[in-house]
Amino acid sequence: MSTETHCSRTKCKSEFSLLNRKHHCRLCGKAFCNPCSDNWLDNKHLKTSKFYNVNDMIYSKSRVCKSCYGTFLGTQIIIYGLIASFILYIIKRII
Numbered sequence: 518m519s520t521e522t523h524c525s526r527t528k529c530k531s532e533f534s535l536l537n538r539k540h541h542c543r544l545c546g547k548a549f550c551n552p553c554s555d556n557w558l559d560n561k562h563l564k565t566s567k568f569y570n571v572n573d574m575i576y577s578k579s580r581v582c583k584s585c586y587g588t589f590l591g592t593q594i595i596i597y598g599l600i601a602s603f604i605l606y607i608i609k610r611i612i
Contacts, residue, residue: 521548526583529553544585556586 521539524531525547533539533550540554541547557578581589 524548524550524553526550526553540580542582542585543579544581544589547582549582554580554582556581556583558586558589 522533524533526549529550529552531537531550533548537550539548540551542549542554543558558581560577560579
């Protein structure tokens with residue numbers, strides 16, 4: 518059984534209770550309250566995470582914390598930017 522009693526987010530630290538439930542991020546594994554972990558990612562992005570649960574496969578998305586979600590989105594923006602730059606480079610070389 519998990520021993521966390523408070524939200525892991527430094528800015529929050531709210532105490533878990535019957536009304537303020539604990540949720541675990543599927544990327545970092547830390548415990549967060551609902552407002553701090555109300556982000557969802559497709560499970561196809563989570564399969565390499567050590568906190569990904571086989572039972573999560575019945576769902577199409579899994580809960581992640583704000584920090585992990587922001588990191589994931591930042592990585593995606595960089596990747597898409599690199600792809601777009603490469604495509605523009607190829608187009609300029611052709612024309």
